[in-house]
Amino acid sequence: MKLGMLELLKKWANKLAAGLSDLRVAIILLLVIASSSGLGTAIPQGEPNSFYLERYNPHPWLGFLGGEQLLNLELDHLYTSNWFLFLLAWLAVALLLCSLRRQWPALKAGLRWLDYSQPRQLSKLAVATSINNSNGDQALLDLATHLRQKGWAVKPGPQRLAARRGLVG
Structure with a gap:
């Protein structure tokens, strides 16, 4: 019973690693991080909460983000927000796994002797x-x-x- 559970866990971990190490995931993460950074550039950062409420409640940013939404999405301190730091960590893990899954087999193949005899x-x-x-x-x-x-x-x-x-x- 334990062996079957271990195999299932290993299979699940391999699928998770394959999903995380997909280069398409890393590219999407880069695009999301770049877009988010653009938001952080367009919206003033680090101001008191009253600044966002007074400025963006009467005139929502881009017509739909009011002061409350900006604060709830942590766009007032985007670069230190939990979700932005999570995206950066996810990108780092994805790139690390992608590199390991692609470079490790290449390194092992490079260390093998190709012995031509003919x-x-x-x-x-x-x-x-x-x-x-x-x-x-x-x-x-x-x-x-x-x-x-x-x-x-x-x-x-x-x-x-x-x-x-x-x-x-």
Whole structure:
């Protein structure tokens, strides 16, 4: 019973993370935050409540937002309002999850060796080089030692050598 509940919770968490990390959500949040910032620029911030009641009750802002509505929506201190800070936190979480969900698999793939073994595969690489040497095996061992000393990761194979340095490799 507990295992089924754990699987259900994990599935729900994955769906939630996928929804939050959707780039479309982040773009919508950016648009909402930008629009809200525009409101904060157009409406004076940090004035006493009486200022908004006296100014916007007789003449509502944009024809529909009176002083009471401005105060209830916390538009008198928009940049420190709970809902605006929540939008900023939601955007941060969405971008963090989006980055983790996209970059972590790319990093893991970059750390894996792509070991080409066929000459046709190797010839397509821009940095592939073939060197003929009469002392093949010993030359490969010497080259592997030299590359390791220069900070390369080396993966020797039969009559061949693969080396990489960093993620670009």
